[in-house]
Amino acid sequence: MLSLSQRSLTQIETCVHCGLCLESCPTYRELGVEGDSPRGRIHLIRSLVQGLAEPDEAVLGHLDRCLACRACESACPSGVKYGAIIEEARDALEPRRQRRYWSSAVRRLFFRGVLPRPRRLRRIARTVRLAQRMGLDRLARRMNLLPKPVAALSEVAALPPVFGQDALPERLPAVGEARYRVALLTGCVMDVAFGPTNIATARVLAANGCEVLVPREQTCCGALPLHAGDRAAAAAMARRNIDVFLAAGVDFIIVNAAGCGSTLKEYDVLLAGDPAYAEKARQFVAKVRDVTEFLGEIDLVPPQGRVEADVVYQDACHLAHGQGIRLQPRKVLSQIPGVRLRPVPESDACCGSAGIYNLVQHELSLAVLDRKMEHIAAARPQIIVTANPGCMLQLRLGAKRHGLDVEVLHVVDLLDRAYGGKGAG
Amino acid sequence: MEQWRLIQALGEIVGPRNVLHQPQQLRAYDCDGFTIERRLPRAVVLPGCTDEVARVVRLLAENKIPYIPRGAGTCLSGGVVPRGDEVIIGLSRMRRLLEVDLRNRRATVEAGYVNLRLSQAVEGEGLYFAPDPSSQSACTIGGNVAENSGGPHCLKYGVTTNHVTGVKYVTWDGEILELGGKALDLPGYDLVGLLTGSEGTMGIVTEITVKLLRRPQGVKTVLALFDSVVEASRAVSGIIAAGIVPAALEMMDRTAIMAVERGNFPVGYPEGQEAVLLMEVDGLMAGLEEQAAAMEAICREAGCTAVQTARTDEERARWWNNRKTAFGACGKLAPNYYVQDGVIPRSRLAEVLAEVDDIGKRYGLIIANVFHAGDGNLHPVICYDEKVPGMVEKVVQAGSEILAACVRAGGSISGEHGIGIEKLEDIHLVFGPDDLAVQQAIHDVLDPCDLSNPGKVLPTPGKCAEVKGRAVEPGQVALAQDRRCAHRNGSSGRRYRPRRP
Numbered sequence: 001m002l003s004l005s006q007r008s009l010t011q012i013e014t015c016v017h018c019g020l021c022l023e024s025c026p027t028y029r030e031l032g033v034e035g036d037s038p039r040g041r042i043h044l045i046r047s048l049v050q051g052l053a054e055p056d057e058a059v060l061g062h063l064d065r066c067l068a069c070r071a072c073e074s075a076c077p078s079g080v081k082y083g084a085i086i087e088e089a090r091d092a093l094e095p096r097r098q099r100r101y102w103s104s105a106v107r108r109l110f111f112r113g114v115l116p117r118p119r120r121l122r123r124i125a126r127t128v129r130l131a132q133r134m135g136l137d138r139l140a141r142r143m144n145l146l147p148k149p150v151a152a153l154s155e156v157a158a159l160p161p162v163f164g165q166d167a168l169p170e171r172l173p174a175v176g177e178a179r180y181r182v183a184l185l186t187g188c189v190m191d192v193a194f195g196p197t198n199i200a201t202a203r204v205l206a207a208n209g210c211e212v213l214v215p216r217e218q219t220c221c222g223a224l225p226l227h228a229g230d231r232a233a234a235a236a237m238a239r240r241n242i243d244v245f246l247a248a249g250v251d252f253i254i255v256n257a258a259g260c261g262s263t264l265k266e267y268d269v270l271l272a273g274d275p276a277y278a279e280k281a282r283q284f285v286a287k288v289r290d291v292t293e294f295l296g297e298i299d300l301v302p303p304q305g306r307v308e309a310d311v312v313y314q315d316a317c318h319l320a321h322g323q324g325i326r327l328q329p330r331k332v333l334s335q336i337p338g339v340r341l342r343p344v345p346e347s348d349a350c351c352g353s354a355g356i357y358n359l360v361q362h363e364l365s366l367a368v369l370d371r372k373m374e375h376i377a378a379a380r381p382q383i384i385v386t387a388n389p390g391c392m393l394q395l396r397l398g399a400k401r402h403g404l405d406v407e408v409l410h411v412v413d414l415l416d417r418a419y420g421g422k423g424a425g
Numbered sequence: 426m427e428q429w430r431l432i433q434a435l436g437e438i439v440g441p442r443n444v445l446h447q448p449q450q451l452r453a454y455d456c457d458g459f460t461i462e463r464r465l466p467r468a469v470v471l472p473g474c475t476d477e478v479a480r481v482v483r484l485l486a487e488n489k490i491p492y493i494p495r496g497a498g499t500c501l502s503g504g505v506v507p508r509g510d511e512v513i514i515g516l517s518r519m520r521r522l523l524e525v526d527l528r529n530r531r532a533t534v535e536a537g538y539v540n541l542r543l544s545q546a547v548e549g550e551g552l553y554f555a556p557d558p559s560s561q562s563a564c565t566i567g568g569n570v571a572e573n574s575g576g577p578h579c580l581k582y583g584v585t586t587n588h589v590t591g592v593k594y595v596t597w598d599g600e601i602l603e604l605g606g607k608a609l610d611l612p613g614y615d616l617v618g619l620l621t622g623s624e625g626t627m628g629i630v631t632e633i634t635v636k637l638l639r640r641p642q643g644v645k646t647v648l649a650l651f652d653s654v655v656e657a658s659r660a661v662s663g664i665i666a667a668g669i670v671p672a673a674l675e676m677m678d679r680t681a682i683m684a685v686e687r688g689n690f691p692v693g694y695p696e697g698q699e700a701v702l703l704m705e706v707d708g709l710m711a712g713l714e715e716q717a718a719a720m721e722a723i724c725r726e727a728g729c730t731a732v733q734t735a736r737t738d739e740e741r742a743r744w745w746n747n748r749k750t751a752f753g754a755c756g757k758l759a760p761n762y763y764v765q766d767g768v769i770p771r772s773r774l775a776e777v778l779a780e781v782d783d784i785g786k787r788y789g790l791i792i793a794n795v796f797h798a799g800d801g802n803l804h805p806v807i808c809y810d811e812k813v814p815g816m817v818e819k820v821v822q823a824g825s826e827i828l829a830a831c832v833r834a835g836g837s838i839s840g841e842h843g844i845g846i847e848k849l850e851d852i853h854l855v856f857g858p859d860d861l862a863v864q865q866a867i868h869d870v871l872d873p874c875d876l877s878n879p880g881k882v883l884p885t886p887g888k889c890a891e892v893k894g895r896a897v898e899p900g901q902v903a904l905a906q907d908r909r910c911a912h913r914n915g916s917s918g919r920r921y922r923p924r925r926p
Contacts, residue, residue, distance in 0.1 A: 013760035017460050018753035019499040022563040023539050032471055032517030032537065033445065034498060035453035047452045058447035075562070077753025079689040345545075 002048040002055065007272070008088045009049070014080045015042045021072035021082075026350045026368045027065050035062035038072035038082050045089045055096050063090060065364060067357055068227050069317035069350035074324075083322065084269065090229035111225035111233045115188055116240070118219065125192035129159040149362035155400065157393055159193055167195055172202050172212040179209030179298075183248045185241075185255040185264070188220040189389045197389075200416035201256045201291055207419050208301050212254075217244045221260040226270070227355045238267045239277055242284045253284070256291040256412060258388035259355065262322030264288045290319060292387050292411050296328025303418030306338035311414070312381040313341060314372075314395060315348035316388035329387055329411050336418045342379040346372070351386075353394030365394075366401075373398040383407045385414055426488040428467070435470045435512075438480045443518070445469040454495075454513055458560075459503035459847050460761060461817060466493065466507040471515045474535075475593055475601060475631040478514060482629065483599030485512055491876045494629040496537060496568030499560040501752075501764045502845025504572065504624050508880040514629065516567050522546055523632065530637045531590065531607045536567025536630055543635070552637040555582040558841070559749040570630050573622030575841035577673040577748070578705075580799040582638070584841065586621040593632035594620060597872040607634055619867070624843050625878040627871035641707035644672075645717035646741045649702045649724040649732040650694065654678055654794075657700035658774040660727035661798045664704065665771065667723060669716055674799030675703040678778070680758070681751050681793040681806070688754030690746040698730070702798070703748055751795040752806060758791055759808035763820050766842040767831030771801040780830045781805050788823045802840035803831065825851055849884045 004012075021038040022028050028037035035044060035058075044062060047053035063086065070083045099107075114120050131137055132154075141151045168186070182205060186198050202212045218241055222234030241264070245253050255261040263270075265288050268281040313333060319325045326348070333341055352358055352368035376384060376398075384395050384406050395408045426434075428446070435444045445451060446468040455463040467490070472478045485492050492512045495505040505513065519535035522543065526532070527550055532543060540561040544553040556569055557576035564574070570592065575584040582588075591605030605617040620630055651657040657676055664671060677685070679699050686694060694701060702724065706716040717734050724732045735741035755762045769777050778794060781803070785792035791808040805827055809820050828838045832854045838844075844852055852861070865883055869875075 014756040016753060016756040016760070016762045017456070018458055018560070018756075019497055019563050020560060020750065020753050022497050022499075023541075024562075028517075032515065032520070033453075034469075034515075034517075035445070035450050040453035043453050043455075044450070053449045053452045056447060056449045058445075058450035059452075062450060062453070074689075077685075077688050077690065077750030078756030080756065 001051045002045070002089065002092055004045075004049060004085075004088055004092060007269070008085050011081045011085050012042055012046050012049070014078045015039065015076075016078065017043065018077065020077055021075045024071040024075035026067055026069060026071070026352070026371075027364065030364065030367050030371075031065075033062075035059075036065050038076075041066060042080070042082065042085060045085060048089075055093055060093065060097065063093070065361060067317070067350050067352070067354040067368070069354060070321035071317060071349060074321045074348070084266075087226060087229075088231075090227075091231040094229040107228065107230070111228070111230045115220040115224060116233070116237055118188065118191065121188055121192060125159055132158060149359045152362070152397060153358065153393060155397070157193060157396075167199055168202055168214045170214055170216060172206050172214075174209045174211045175207050177209060178211045180252060181211045181213070181250045182252045182254045182294075183213040183215055183245055183250040185218060185221065185245075185253060185257075185260060186214060187255070187257045187260050187389070188224075190257050190260075194389050194392065194410070197256065197410045197413055200410070200421055201254070201412045203421050204295070204412050204416050204419060205254060205291070208295065208298060213248050213250060215244045215248050221255075221263045222270075223259045223263040224355055226263060231270070234263075235270055235274070238270055238281070239274075242267065242277060242280050245287075246280060246284060250287065252289045252294060253287045254289055254291050254294055256387070256410065258290060258316035258319035258322065259390060261288060261290040262318035265323060290323060290325055290387065292319070292329035292332055293323070293325045295412075295415070296331045300332065300335050303336055303415065305418045305420050307336055307414055307418050308338040309382040310340050310342050310380060311383045311385055312344050312376050312379050313347065313411075314344075314351060314376070314384060314386040314391060316386050316391050317348075317350050317354070319387050320348040332411055332415060333385065336414060339414070342381055344375050344379050346375055351391050351394045351398065353388075353390035355390060358390075358394055358397075369394060369398045370401070373402045373404070377402055377404055381406055383409055383414065385409050385411050387411050426490065431488070431490070431512075432468060434484055435468065435481060438484065439470055439472050439477050443471040443473070445471075454498075455507070457495075457498040457500040457503060457505045458764070459501055459506065459845065460811075461763060461821065462503055462506055462846060464507040464509070466513040467510045469513040469515055471518045473518050475519075475595065478516075478519075478629055478631050479595045479599045479601050481514055481599075482595050482597070486598040486874070486876055489874065489876065491879045493878050494536075494567070494571070494625040496565035496571070497539070497560075497563050499564045500568065500572065500845060501766065501842040502572075502839070502847040504843050504845040504878070504881060506846055508846065511879070516565065516629075516631070519631065520565075525550075525637075526607065527552075529607050530639075531634055532637055533591075533632060533634045534566050535632055536570075537565050538567075540564050540566055540569060547637055551640050553640050554588070554635060555579075555638050556585045556588055559752060561749075566633050566635065567630055570621050570633055571623065571625045572841065572843040575797070575802065577675050577797060579841070580674055580797065581670055581672040581707075586618055588636045589617055589621055589633055590636060591634035592617055592620060592630045595629045595631055597628045597874065597877050605634070622843070624845065624882050626868060626882050628877050641672075641709075643710040643713045644705060644707040644741070645713050646735040646744060647704045647717055647720050647724070647732065648735070648744055649704070649721075649729040650698045651700040651702065651727075651729050652698075653728075654700045654778050655775045656728040657702050658778070658798070660702055660724045660729065661774060662772060663723040663727055664720055665799070667719060669706065669719060671704050671720070671799055672707045673703070673705040674797070675748055676794070676796055676798040677701045677703075677748065677751060678794040680791060681795045684754040684758050684793055685747050685751050687757040688750060690743070690750050690754075692744060692747045695731075702729075703744060748795075751793075752804070755793055755806050755808050758793065759810055761809050761811045763807040763809070763824055764842070765803065765805040765807070765824055765827050766839050767803045767805070767828050767836060768838075768840040769801045769803060769831050769834045769836035771799070773834045774798060774801065777803065777830055777834050777836075781827055784823050784826050784830070788819050790820065790823055792823075797840070800840070801836065829854060844882045846881055849881075852884055
């Protein structure tokens with residue numbers, strides 16, 4: 001029998017099995033299998049809790065194939081917090097899995113030994129970048145040394161020369177009168193793979209009257225271990241970030257990765273059972289803003305430059321479904337002179353990136369991606385913008401697969417260009 | 426046939442990954458939107474085209490294995506709940522839009538194509554598919570045909586059967602037939618009409634040709650709040666009496682309002698409203714304003730506390746989202762729901778609602794009312810917690826009493842959700858033995874061995890009373906050795922030869 005917290009059990013009970021979530025689910029749309037739908041997964045988890053089913057490989061397979069995109073939460077009439085259910089269930093089922101030794105060792109090492117330690121992560125990234133520059137990755141791909149999913153992503157994930165935190169000062173003064181004092185979460189993937197976007201974020205914030213702090217002691221938000229079922233590792237990261245950011249004494253904690261933001265905003269749930277941190281977590285959560293949310297809600301300093309382009313905005317799942325932020329990024333984009341925003345059907349459907357999903361469920365992730373790219377291709381954009389590093393990588397992969405000549409950028413990259421910054425590209 | 430042989434044979438037809446048979450994973454298929462009875466199927470097979478469906482059906486028919494066609498599983502009457510060892514034939518992979526014929530305003534879709542997607546697909550052409558059950562964002566058109574589904578707008582535009590002109594159909598023993606076409610009427614008996622609403626008991630419809638309607642030039646949506654259900658019902662009668670033909674005329678009572686306001690799509694109704702009336706007129710722009718104004722005036726006269734016409738499309742969409750998610754939002758009131766589907770004469774709304782309220786009080790149950798007031802199709806939603814001992818029996822009893830009240834008022838037991846297994850017993854409220862015998866005889870022509878979704882729609886003589894409301898244990902065969910089962914076991918020939926009287 002599976003045992004879950006009362007919080008999750010209440011959520012499970014709130015599901016009345018109506019099925020209105022089915023078509024919002026990318027894996028159900030792709031496979032047509034009830035067990036690969038949100039309703040089916042909740043039903044399976046409920047059966048595990050009631051002892052009506054056992055977590056065999058088939059059942060775990062259904063739970064593993066979930067992207068955790070939470071599109072079902074947007075569709076659910078009763079507002080069932082599906083993301084919290086699947087997260088906790090995966091965590092509780094982790095000991096039942098018969099993972100191969102090396103697989104669980106790698107996981108443990110990555111989640112506990114690398115992610116929480118930015119310096120280590122950056123050292124690894126530098127090594128990877130060096131290898132990329134020497135052409136070793138191409139060689140490895142040609143010799144079929146890399147597993148297929150890694151090879152596919154390595155083609156589009158050319159690491160930039162500078163890494164965010166290193167390149168950012170600990171404090172960036174506001175341009176003109178200081179209106180807000182904010183702290184920036186530089187993230188783990190963002191930091192190593194999208195350093196220029198972090199720099200653009202800081203610049204855009206400063207241009208809008210923010211004094212920007214970049215606390216050096218911050219760590220990964222914990223989203224990756226949390227989604228993969230290592231709750232303890234995630235909680236440790238949460239405590240550290242809470243201490244670091246609350247000590248900074250800022251108005252807002254700004255994050256430019258939707259997945260991180262969604263996790264940061266749920267620290268209060270993650271640490272609800274920890275008396276020492278429950279209250280601090282609530283204070284922390286109240287200050288967290290996605291950068292597009294923040295910029296969409298303040299009076300944006302009008303950009304002087306123009307960006308002439310047909311632009312498609314892809315909703316990051318953890319922004320649209322996780323945080324309910326849909327209008328603000330579009331509002332920001334519409335304020336950039338020259339940008340023609342093209343609507344795309346299913347723009348809030350997952351691209352298949354979903355944390356490490358595109359590595360562990362490669363084939364299905366590509367099926368989900370291909371459907372997305374067909375919609376995007378029909379709009380003929382020059383630029384695809386989104387608000388999450390994983391999505392950016394995945395969309396680059398998609399553009400390559402479908403032979404599209406497009407740039408994939410973060411919303412703030414585009415805005416930074418309009419402000420006259422170099423932006424990322 | 427041994428299980429492993431069956432699985433292998435099914436896998437050869439549809440590919441092994443499209444056959445689900447691990448007992449633990451079959452749990453996901455043990456019920457639909459009706460959760461009172463749950464049972465595991467023998468296996469689930471997901472064919473990708475009509476031909477595969479036919480081959481699967483042929484295999485099952487040859488081995489006398491019963492089967493259930495299943496769409497999205499949003500059915501509210503247990504239409505796809507296994508009764509004993511059936512194989513579920515899931516049509517959810519058959520989700521292609523096969524043809525859009527703009528000149529003739531017809532579309533042909535596979536059975537697993539989702540209702541709302543059709544309207545989205547032809548939106549650019551100014552067309553849409555009219556039947557709009559509240560589950561339209563998830564339910565399939567194949568399922569709509571099986572249940573002859575309605576929806577808020579069927580008040581003006583009719584139910585599914587009024588929109589289906591042709592089907593491709595796999596007979597009980599796996600032959601593929603094409604019935605009807607694109608024309609409105611074809612010579613001979615209306616077999617398409619017979620299959621529409623047959624709940625999968627006469628073989629499997631795999632492709633459907635439907636009418637597409639032109640989007641109305643204008644739409645006006647009016648929302649009115651009332652202090653009492655009686656006043657709201659008076660407004661409903663007033664609108665109809667004034668000769669207005671609304672496209673939709675929907676009501677929610679206090680409990681339903683509480684659910685939707687706590688749910689994911691609140692409108693922000695002020696506290697303490699006893700009823701909400703959602704009204705819509707559509708058609709040519711000319712005259713729409715006047716009709717909306719007339720409806721507003723009627724509501725005011727009936728004593729509404731507030732009335733308003735939607736100012737933007739966004740506002741209108743918000744009102745509709747709120748209404749269409751009302752069933753699901755009942756999860757905010759209790760862990761389980763049981764949705765009723767009674768029909769009554771419109772003129773007796775207020776008194777039947779009072780009776781429903783009374784039944785709820787007597788049984789100590791929360792009942793939310795969400796319904797199509799315009800055509801008198803009630804949906805009392807009984808909210809309960811199945812973990813409370815004896816609760817399920819109580820809920821089923823209360824449900825039967827509500828249906829009996831509808832019939833006494835001159836109505837019927839089902840408007841659009843079908844009989845399924847849910848109302849098997851209640852069907853005696855509207856049909857005598859002779860009526861049932863005629864229906865049975867018609868059924869037996871198209872499914873002589875009772876293999877296609879057995880134990881649904883028509884009660885097994887003398888057995889039905891034992892089935893309803895009793896949770897059946899997995900693995901236990903629910904179907905008794907009745908007349909039809911004997912027929913199934915006894916017949917060896919594949920073709921059915923009509924018996925002479």
